[in-house]
Structures are given as C-alpha cells and as structure tokens.
Amino acid sequence: MIAAPKPDLVTVNIDGREIAVPKGTNVIEAARLAGVDVPYYCYHPKLTVVGNCRMCLIEMGMPAVDPATKAPIMDPATGKQKINWIPRPQIGCATNAAPGLHIRTNTPQIKDCREGVMEFLLINHPLDCPICDQAGECKLQEQATGYGRGYSRFIEQKNVKPKRTQLGPRVTLDDERCILCSRCIRFCKEIVRDDVLGFIDRGSYSTLTCHPGRMLTNNYSLNTVDICPVGALTSTDFRFKMRVWFLKQTNSIDTESSVGANTVVWSREGIIYRITPRRNDMVNDTWVSDSARELYKPVRAADRLTAIKIGNVDSTLDAAVKAAADLLRANAGAIAVVGSGRSSVEEQFLTRKLAEVVKASIHFVSRVAAGDGILISSDRNPNTRGALVTGLISRFEHAGSAGVRPASAEKAGKMPALPGGVVTGALSELAARIDAGTIKAVVSINEDLVAADLTPAQLAKVAVIHVGTHANATSAAAKVVIPTTTVFEKNGTFVNQQFRIQKFYKAVPGPAGAVDDLIALERLGTALGAAAAATEVNALWTTLAAEVPALRTMTFANIPDTGLLLDATPWTGLHFIEGETLHYKPAAAAAAKA
Amino acid sequence: MNLKPETLRRIDEVIPHYPVKRSAVLPLLHLIQEDVGYIPPEATEWVAQKLELQPINVYEVVTFYPMFRQKPIGRRHIRVCRTLSCALMGGYKACETFEKEFDTHRGEVSPDGEVTIEFVECLASCGTAPVVMIDDALHEKVDPAKAKELSAQIKQQAGQRR
Numbered sequence: 001m002i003a004a005p006k007p008d009l010v011t012v013n014i015d016g017r018e019i020a021v022p023k024g025t026n027v028i029e030a031a032r033l034a035g036v037d038v039p040y041y042c043y044h045p046k047l048t049v050v051g052n053c054r055m056c057l058i059e060m061g062m063p064a065v066d067p068a069t070k071a072p073i074m075d076p077a078t079g080k081q082k083i084n085w086i087p088r089p090q091i092g093c094a095t096n097a098a099p100g101l102h103i104r105t106n107t108p109q110i111k112d113c114r115e116g117v118m119e120f121l122l123i124n125h126p127l128d129c130p131i132c133d134q135a136g137e138c139k140l141q142e143q144a145t146g147y148g149r150g151y152s153r154f155i156e157q158k159n160v161k162p163k164r165t166q167l168g169p170r171v172t173l174d175d176e177r178c179i180l181c182s183r184c185i186r187f188c189k190e191i192v193r194d195d196v197l198g199f200i201d202r203g204s205y206s207t208l209t210c211h212p213g214r215m216l217t218n219n220y221s222l223n224t225v226d227i228c229p230v231g232a233l234t235s236t237d238f239r240f241k242m243r244v245w246f247l248k249q250t251n252s253i254d255t256e257s258s259v260g261a262n263t264v265v266w267s268r269e270g271i272i273y274r275i276t277p278r279r280n281d282m283v284n285d286t287w288v289s290d291s292a293r294e295l296y297k298p299v300r301a302a303d304r305l306t307a308i309k310i311g312n313v314d315s316t317l318d319a320a321v322k323a324a325a326d327l328l329r330a331n332a333g334a335i336a337v338v339g340s341g342r343s344s345v346e347e348q349f350l351t352r353k354l355a356e357v358v359k360a361s362i363h364f365v366s367r368v369a370a371g372d373g374i375l376i377s378s379d380r381n382p383n384t385r386g387a388l389v390t391g392l393i394s395r396f397e398h399a400g401s402a403g404v405r406p407a408s409a410e411k412a413g414k415m416p417a418l419p420g421g422v423v424t425g426a427l428s429e430l431a432a433r434i435d436a437g438t439i440k441a442v443v444s445i446n447e448d449l450v451a452a453d454l455t456p457a458q459l460a461k462v463a464v465i466h467v468g469t470h471a472n473a474t475s476a477a478a479k480v481v482i483p484t485t486t487v488f489e490k491n492g493t494f495v496n497q498q499f500r501i502q503k504f505y506k507a508v509p510g511p512a513g514a515v516d517d518l519i520a521l522e523r524l525g526t527a528l529g530a531a532a533a534a535t536e537v538n539a540l541w542t543t544l545a546a547e548v549p550a551l552r553t554m555t556f557a558n559i560p561d562t563g564l565l566l567d568a569t570p571w572t573g574l575h576f577i578e579g580e581t582l583h584y585k586p587a588a589a590a591a592a593k594a
Numbered sequence: 595m596n597l598k599p600e601t602l603r604r605i606d607e608v609i610p611h612y613p614v615k616r617s618a619v620l621p622l623l624h625l626i627q628e629d630v631g632y633i634p635p636e637a638t639e640w641v642a643q644k645l646e647l648q649p650i651n652v653y654e655v656v657t658f659y660p661m662f663r664q665k666p667i668g669r670r671h672i673r674v675c676r677t678l679s680c681a682l683m684g685g686y687k688a689c690e691t692f693e694k695e696f697d698t699h700r701g702e703v704s705p706d707g708e709v710t711i712e713f714v715e716c717l718a719s720c721g722t723a724p725v726v727m728i729d730d731a732l733h734e735k736v737d738p739a740k741a742k743e744l745s746a747q748i749k750q751q752a753g754q755r756r
Binding site: 210214 | 650653657658
C-alpha cells in the first residue's frame with residue numbers, strides 16, 4: 001500500500017507511474033526520482049534554468065476539469081479522470097511538479113524531438129571523439145548513442161571556429177565542439193560572480209569567449225570544465241594526458257582549508273592525474289577550487305622525504321623509533337609535541353596518546369589567510385576541529401589573528417587568481433619555553449617549525465624528531481626523521497568547519513621508504529610505554545569510539561560518503577576564525593541572524 | 595573616447611526611460627555610433643560601467659547586430675539595397691558603379707577616406723528599385739548613370755570641403 005504523501009509532496013505521474021516528489025521539483029529531477037532518464041545539456045541542478053538546449057522535451061498533461069463547475073471530467077473508457085495532453089512538447093527543466101501533473105517521455109513524438117535536437121546539435125559538432133579529451137565522460141557522446149538517429153544526413157560543410165582559445169591560465173576552449181549550453185557563463189556569473197564569459201557573434205557562428213582583454217582567471221575556472229557537457233572546455237593541465245576510462249576514482253577531501261570540499265582523485269598505476277569535485281549538497285555542491293585540484297602535485301615532488309634518517313644517516317624504522325624513544329627519555333619532562341591541523345582525526349588521536357605518555361606539552365600550528373567566501377575559508381588547516389574533537393587541543397590561538405580578518409565574499413571581477421599569503425604560526429608559547437630552556441626535545445608532526453615562527457637558533461637548541469612528508473628546515477635540523485604519507489596515500493577522516501566528519505581514502509600507494517603515519521605514531525607511542533593501538537583505520541576506530549566522546553557509537557565504515565555532522569556543543573564557546581562560505585555561516589553571524 | 599556634450603546629455607536622458615538600466619544598452623550604443631561613427635572598444639566598457647554591467651554583456655550585444663560597426667567608416671555611407679526587387683532591377687550594377695567611381699570594395703573605406711559602400715537589406719522602397727541610401731537620404735531608381743551622377747556630387751562636395 002502506498003503511504004499518503006506528506007504535505008509538501010505532490011503526486012505526479014511519469015510514464016504511467018505515480019510518484020510523490022517535493023513541490024516545485026522540476027520534471028528532470030522528478031523523473032530521476034522515478035528512475036526515468038530525461039536527457040539534458042544546459043540544465044544543471046546548481047545553476048539557474050535557461051532551457052536553451054531543448055534536449056529535455058517531454059509531453060505534459062493535466063487532469064481535465066470542467067471550466068465552469070471545476071468538476072473533474074472522467075474518461076468513460078478507463079473510469080479515471082481524463083488527462084488533457086498539451087499537443088506540443090514542453091521542456092522538462094522549466095516545468096515544475098504540480099499536483100496531478102502527467103509526464104510522458106517514451107512516446108514517438110518525444111523520440112522524434114530528441115532525434116531532431118541531437119541532429120541539430122551534431123550539425124556543426126566536429127565529431128573528433130577519438131582525439132577529444134571529453135570522450136568517455138561526454139554527454140553529447142552518450143546521448144547521441146542513446147537518443148540520436150544513428151547516422152547523419154548532413155552533407156554540407158561544417159562551420160569553422162577557433163579551435164584552441166586560451167580562456168585563462170587553466171582552461172582551453174575548442175569553440176567548434178561547443179553546443180552553446182551556457183552552463184559555463186552561468187557558473188561564472190552566479191557562483192563565482194566573475195562575469196567574463198559570453199557568446200559573441202550570435203547566429204550560425206556563435207562563439208564562446210571572454211571579453212577582449214579579460215581572462216577567465218578566477219580560482220574556480222576549472223569547474224567550467226567539469227560542467228561543460230562536451231569537450232569544448234578542457235583543462236589545460238589534464239588535456240591529452242590520459243583517457244578517463246583508464247583512471248581509478250577514489251573519494252577524497254580537499255585539504256586546503258577547513259571547508260573540506262569533497263573531491264574525487266583520478267589515478268592510474270599509482271600516479272594521480274587529476275582531482276575533480278564530488279557532489280555534496282551540504283558542503284561544496286558540485287564545485288571545488290582550482291587550487292584544490294593542484295594539491296596532488298607535491299605528491300611526486302623532488303623534495304618528498306623517502307628515507308628514514310637518524311642524524312642524517314639512512315636507517316630503519318626500528319632503529320629510528322628506538323633512537324627517538326631514547327632521545328625523548330633522555331629529555332623527559334622537557335618535551336613538546338607539535339601537532340598538526342593537517343593530520344587526520346586518527347593521527348591526531350595517536351599524537352595525543354604519544355604526548356600523554358611522554359607528558360609533553362602540546363602545541364598546534366595555525367594557518368590563516370583570507371578566505372574567498374566560496375570554498376576556501378580563512379582557516380587553512382583542514383582539521384582544526386578534529387584536534388578539538390580528539391582532545392589533542394582544547395583551545396587554539398591563530399597566527400597574527402589580529403591582522404588577518406576573515407574575508408567576506410569577494411566583489412565581482414575581483415577574484416584572486418590563486419590563494420596565497422598564508423600566515424602560519426602560533427608557536428610563540430613554545431618559542432618562549434625553548435628560550436627559557438624548559439623544552440629540550442620537540443616532536444614535530446608534519447609541521448615545519450621554522451615556517452611556523454620558530455627561529456633556526458631556537459630550533460638548534462632542541463633535539464627535533466620530525467615525522468612528515470616533505471623536506472623542510474625542520475627535517476633538515478631533525479635528529480630523527482620518519483617520512484610519512486600524504487592525504488592521497490592513506491585512509492582517514494577530517495572534521496570540517498561545520499563539525500562534519502568526512503572520510504578520505506587511499507588513492508595511490510606511498511613512495512618507497514615512506515611509513516604510514518599511523519604506524520609511525522603508534523610505534524613511537526608503544527616504544528615509550530603507551531598501550532598498543534591498531535594502525536589500520538577501521539580497527540583504530542573501535543578505540544576512537546571508546547575513548548573520544550564525540551565519536552561514540554561511530555565506526556569508520558558507517559560514516560557516509562557525504563560525511564556526518566558531529567555534536568558541536570562542547571566547543572560553542574570557542575572563537576573560530578572562518579568567515580562565511582558556501583553552506584557555512586559563522587556561529588556569531590548565525591546567532592545574530594536568529 | 596570623446597563624446598559630444600549633446601550625446602552625453604541624451605544618454606543621461608534615455609537611461610531612466612527603462613525599468614532596468616540594462617535595457618538601455620541598445621539606445622546607448624545607437625547614440626554612440628551616431629556620435630563617433632562606430633563603436634570603439636572603449637565604448638563597450640564605458641557603456642558597461644555606465645549601466646553597471648560587465649563589459650562582456652555589452653560586447654555580446656555589439657557583436658550580435660551587424661549594423662553596429664566596430665571599425666570607422668568613410669565620411670559618407672553609401673548603402674545599396676540588394677533585397678529581391680532591387681537585386682532584380684540592378685542593385686548590384688549600381689553598387690559596382692559606386693565601387694569603380696571611388697576605387698574601393700564594399701565594406702571598405704575608399705582610399706581618399708570619403709565613402710564606405712555597403713549592401714543592405716530592404717530599404718522599403720521596392721516600387722522605385724533599385725534604391726540607395728547615402729547617409730540619411732534615399733535615392734530612387736539608381737541605375738549606373740544615376741550612380742555616376744551621385745558619385746560626382748559626393749566628389750564635388752568633398753572638393754568644396756577642401
């Protein structure tokens with residue numbers, strides 16, 4: 001039996017099936033809920049509806065009522081209310097669900113419509129799929145197969161248009177492939193508010209372009225490549241590098257700020273080729289910044305740490321752990337642990353365990369820079385909240401927090417090309433203690449202490465144990481160096497600015513010589529007398545759930561792909577630095593509004 | 595771009611005629627073309643700023659209409675009709691005569707900078723085909739002889755100006 005629809009739901013009939021959908025849902029989304037495919041190009045769930053591709057044509061009808069009495073007119077043949085079908089097709093994207101709406105998508109008329117639209121779209125399309133980067137993820141290719149007539153009747157000459165316009169530093173445009181859906185124009189205008197794209201010479205030679213002298217330079221330009229339904233907009237970086245069907249997709253999280261945009265990492269044989277956004281309506285919709293897509297590049301950088309070293313001599317993990325333990329025991333009572341907001345929740349938990357067993361003082365490096373009001377917040381640590389949740393820290397100070405103000409949304413046309421000017425620091429307390437001589441040994445968890453405001457002279461006064469991924473001044477000065485893995489080479493979780501815990505997965509294996517962070521931290525801890533812990537994420541989560549109040553009753557496997565909101569009430573008193581971003585309002589602003 | 599004070603006055607006068615500023619793009623472009631003779635690139639940006647738009651929004655409009663010129667033309671604009679009636683009655687011949695007289699090709703500025711000759715669509719005087727519009731004046735039944743006569747007039751006026 002079908003349950004009565006909820007008040008905000010309306011019942012529509014799609015291809016003979018009744019389905020209850022939220023009021024105002026357009027026909028494309030309603031059909032999706034009913035499991036019926038309505039093809040489209042220009043429609044995008046996160047952009048305004050323009051209805052210019054005409055691919056989503058459907059037949060629409062409403063139940064007949066007598067115009068005078070408003071009484072339903074019944075069809076004697078079926079005994080049901082008669083349906084008045086509109087003789088002409090309607091576009092699905094701009095048709096909203098209303099009670100009793102009837103939709104047909106499988107009639108001969110609709111088949112004809114789709115074939116006709118496909119035929120016109122393909123008239124000037126170059127059909128160079130064998131050399132096109134979009135092949136394999138091209139809507140035009142898929143829908144030509146699904147809804148096209150299968151052969152061409154076109155014998156005339158195709159239009160010639162610009163083939164490789166550089167729209168901006170990261171986006172290349174092939175105008176011949178463009179089907180003029182205007183998604184990219186709407187994205188730039190509505191989401192980034194940087195209205196530089198437009199169609200010129202409208203008519204047979206309509207051409208997508210920037211205004212002369214302007215470029216598509218904003219930090220979200222590559223989203224236009226993602227939403228381009230054909231191969232017109234391509235990423236200059238990814239272009240001609242790899243066929244998409246060879247790539248393995250792994251869910252990941254953008255680590256450039258506390259927004260925690262959801263991403264997919266595309267890799268093959270241990271090499272990452274690109275990063276694209278993953279839809280999460282509560283965090284990043286379907287977008288991610290260009291800078292987040294570059295984050296995989298340091299994975300194979302020359303300055304990657306790949307050798308375990310004791311005093312600059314190659315060694316083994318066992319020896320390094322023993323040397324580190326000896327160093328720490330020798331300096332007992334004068335130890336500091338510098339934790340990281342770039343470590344995962346699991347690593348921060350083990351860092352806390354390590355600090356507890358050696359009775360170390362815990363310090364935390366903050367990263368602050370102006371946010372962009374969209375998907376980059378002013379807290380450039382992806383997991384500051386994780387450190388609070390795991391109890392690694394209970395409060396924090398921000399580097400130069402007086403000078404750096406959370407940025408509001410940028411004005412139109414003033415988008416920064418790439419984010420920069422990150423201020424790291426907030427180790428002043430540690431610096432003072434080193435100067436006072438009360439700290440003799442420092443364990444740095446993937447943080448460069450020199451970049452975080454310690455002077456090389458202060459660093460020289462202490463014995464440093466560095467656990468990290470890339471070479472820097474701290475690793476150079478360290479007595480013991482344990483190379484570890486980047487976010488793409490391990491499983492784990494981050495807690496974003498909304499206190500949403502989100503999972504990332506291992507996309508590629510770490511380089512030879514690198515040790516998994518959890519193994520490194522667990523070995524250090526047990527060598528100093530901590531209770532043994534699991535070094536595999538799923539197993540470690542039983543301990544996490546038992547010991548961390550906010551994560552009680554959770555398991556790693558049970559966290560959904562779109563994350564899980566944690567109860568943030570224990571931390572409501574803290575002042576977080578983030579300004580407003582997509583799907584996030586700072587607590588103070590939210591309270592002021594309420 | 596230096597607009598005449600009169601043009602600026604008319605621009606400010608026309609904007610509030612529309613419910614949204616954006617609607618004034620077309621009249622502004624017309625006024626500028628009337629004043630300057632064409633739409634220079636900086637005019638696009640000037641109009642965008644004036645109407646609180648992005649330059650691309652104005653540029654889209656400029657490129658859509660073939661009658662907005664993006665390059666300067668000669669001092670006199672000769673528009674020869676080539677729609678059906680005029681084409682049948684010798685519009686092409688008239689155009690060729692003008693081209694020969696001023697030693698130029700349609701769409702270009704003549705070497706002396708005096709004229710630009712162009713084909714246009716219907717000038718709405720089919721009964722007196724072929725017709726030609728020189729600046730704002732309509733000339734009817736322009737056979738090659740009359741085209742020569744008109745050319746001579748233009749040249750004479752040009753000579754007087756010098």
